[in-house]
Structure formats: C-alpha cells, structure tokens
Amino acid sequence: MSQGNSTIIVPENPTGDAIKVPVLKVFDGDGFLTRIKASELTGSPSDQSELHVAVRFAFIDAPELEQAGGREAQDFLSALIADRWVELEIRMKMDTGRIVDRHERIVGVPYLTEEYTDAEFKTSSNHSHSAAMFGGPLSVTRNIELEMVVNGWAWVLERYGPGERYMEALGDAQRHKRGIWAAQETNMPPWEFKQQKHRQKRLTEKTGTKCPVNGCAGNLLKRNGRFGAFFGCSTFPACKYTCQVAV
Numbered sequence: 625m626s627q628g629n630s631t632i633i634v635p636e637n638p639t640g641d642a643i644k645v646p647v648l649k650v651f652d653g654d655g656f657l658t659r660i661k662a663s664e665l666t667g668s669p670s671d672q673s674e675l676h677v678a679v680r681f682a683f684i685d686a687p688e689l690e691q692a693g694g695r696e697a698q699d700f701l702s703a704l705i706a707d708r709w710v711e712l713e714i715r716m717k718m719d720t721g722r723i724v725d726r727h728e729r730i731v732g733v734p735y736l737t738e739e740y741t742d743a744e745f746k747t748s749s750n751h752s753h754s755a756a757m758f759g760g761p762l763s764v765t766r767n768i769e770l771e772m773v774v775n776g777w778a779w780v781l782e783r784y785g786p787g788e789r790y791m792e793a794l795g796d797a798q799r800h801k802r803g804i805w806a807a808q809e810t811n812m813p814p815w816e817f818k819q820q821k822h823r824q825k826r827l828t829e830k831t832g833t834k835c836p837v838n839g840c841a842g843n844l845l846k847r848n849g850r851f852g853a854f855f856g857c858s859t860f861p862a863c864k865y866t867c868q869v870a871v
Contacts, residue, residue: 653686776803
C-alpha cells in the first residue's frame with residue numbers, strides 16, 4: 625500500500641475485554657463522546673440506564689486544538705471513527721486507580737473493525753497483489769491509537785507504559801515526517817503546551833490588564849529581563865509592547 629497521502633492502518637485485536645460503543649462526537653485528536661449503559665461501569669445488571677460520557681485515549685496525546693496540527697488531528701480521527709461503532713478496551717488509570725481520569729472521563733483504547741471487499745496486499749517476498757474477495761468480505765480489526773501515532777497525529781504517553789509498538793509507530797512517523805512531524809523543530813508536546821498556557825493564565829490573572837495596543841487581543845504578563853521585571857504582551861512576538869513595573 626502506498627504511504628503517500630493514504631492512511632496507514634494498524635491491524636490489531638484487543639488484548640482484553642472490550643465493549644462496543646458508538647462515537648457520537650469527536651472532541652479532538654484523542655477523545656470522543658459516547659453513550660454507554662450504566663451497568664457496564666457499575667457492574668450492576670439491574671441498572672439499564674444509559675449515560676453520555678467522554679472517552680480519553682489511554683496511551684496517546686494529540687495536539688491541543690489551539691496548537692499547530694490540532695484541528696488536523698481532530699479531522700483525521702473524525703475520518704476514522706466519527707458516527708461509527710468502536711470496541712473500547714477500558715484501562716485502569718494509574719494516577720486515579722479507577723477506569724476514569726481526574727476529569728471523570730473513561731480511559732481506554734478504541735478498536736475499529738472494518739470489512740474490505742477488495743484490497744491491495746504486499747507479500748513478504750515484495751510482491752504486490754490487488755484482490756477482490758470471493759464469498760464474503762475480509763474483516764480487519766484496527767488499533768485506532770496506533771493509527772493516530774503512525775500517521776503522525778499524536779504523541780505517545782511513555783509514562784503509562786504503552787508498549788513497544790507505540791514507540792515503533794512514533795519513530796516511523798517521525799522518520800517519514802508525517803503529520804505534525806513535518807515541522808518537527810517547532811513541534812511542542814501537548815502537555816508542555818498546556819503547562820505554558822496555564823502559566824500564562826495565572827500571570828494574566830495576577831495583572832488583569834489588557835494590552836493597550838490598538839487591535840491587540842493580548843494581556844500584559846509580568847516577565848523578568850536583564851534589567852529587572854517588566855510587563856510584556858502575551859502575544860509576543862506578534863506584539864512587542866512592554867512597560868516597566870511600578871516600584
């Protein structure tokens with residue numbers, strides 16, 4: 625299969641129990657809204673009520689929507705699973721000891737099963753075959769997390785011990801400069817982006833002052849320079865407004 629603009633698929637079956645859930649809305653490149661029976665979460669068969677809950681992928685982190693590649697990652701995931709049914713292998717979240725994270729989102733690995741009526745194959749002997757299926761389609765189950773990684777739209781969360789295949793997929797995407805890795809030198813990990821954004825928000829809350837430059841939507845942040853503390857615009861370098869801190 626050509627790796628030009630085509631999607632690289634990753635055949636893999638769930639390693640544990642999985643539940644089938646609908647994808648109602650794709651939030652970003654690593655999460656979606658689903659509907660699930662309460663009994664699936666509580667273990668009580670008598671509770672047949674349904675809940676709308678957010679799902680957070682277990683081992684990957686896609687760019688934030690405000691980051692470069694964030695919208696593209698969301699679009700890529702939407703193209704894979706939006707309005708489909710996936711098998712969700714629910715994982716225990718290590719930092720909470722539960723199947724939900726600190727934001728009360730279910731944590732899991734999604735798998736998509738597709739049926740192919742024709743396909744392009746490449747054998748181990750490097751021969752290519754285009755095939756049409758006789759007697760029924762070919763059913764393939766795919767790991768959507770790994771597809772986000774190998775196609776270049778997500779980082780791997782190593783601290784959660786995702787396994788070797790995740791790191792191999794990440795390395796392959798980086799070597800071939802797919803997705804966000806096309807601009808690798810300016811590619812900031814989403815967790816660092818969120819920390820930076822949080823720091824800026826805290827600084828903005830401390831000053832509570834908008835940038836006075838006409839047409840600028842930034843806020844004044846307290847910074848430290850070679851001549852001491854000063855206030856600078858949060859949109860720097862787009863806006864270079866500065867002023868001294870009153871002593």
